[in-house]
Amino acid sequence: MTKRVHAMRRRSRPLLATMLAAAIGLFATAPAFAHARLTSSDPADGAKLSAAPTSARLSFSETVLVTDVSLAGAAGREVETHRESAMRPAAQSEVTFDALPPGDYRLQWRAQSADGHPMSGSIGFTVK
Numbered sequence: 001m002t003k004r005v006h007a008m009r010r011r012s013r014p015l016l017a018t019m020l021a022a023a024i025g026l027f028a029t030a031p032a033f034a035h036a037r038l039t040s041s042d043p044a045d046g047a048k049l050s051a052a053p054t055s056a057r058l059s060f061s062e063t064v065l066v067t068d069v070s071l072a073g074a075a076g077r078e079v080e081t082h083r084e085s086a087m088r089p090a091a092q093s094e095v096t097f098d099a100l101p102p103g104d105y106r107l108q109w110r111a112q113s114a115d116g117h118p119m120s121g122s123i124g125f126t127v128k
């Protein structure tokens with residue numbers, strides 16, 4: 001990038017000014033376009049747990065409305081989960097369930113960010 005800008009400067013100052021203005025404009029407005037994202041979870045994605053968990057927590061970079069969380073165990077069998085204040089926007093969302101027997105699990109989630117964008121993802125963990 002630096003090399004290209006220097007090359008442009010030699011050739012055309014107006015073009016450089018336009019490029020700089022565009023770059024600054026892009027930078028200044030970037031936060032407005034930043035999407036909410038999952039920042040962490042407990043259990044963490046890929047965790048191998050020696051103690052059976054009875055809850056899972058998702059943490060997001062900003063307040064989101066988690067619209068669906070489901071937990072699948074062995075052979076994709078769904079595990080019953082409970083979620084408090086399911087329809088309230090929050091930066092964290094927690095689901096609880098009965099202590100999980102050993103096995104591989106996948107927690108799938110869907111959410112809507114404050115700017116209305118749909119989000120989804122999943123985390124996997126193993127109970128030893």
Ligand SMILES: [Cu+2]
Pocket residue numbers: 033034035036113115116117
């Ligand atoms: Cu967005």
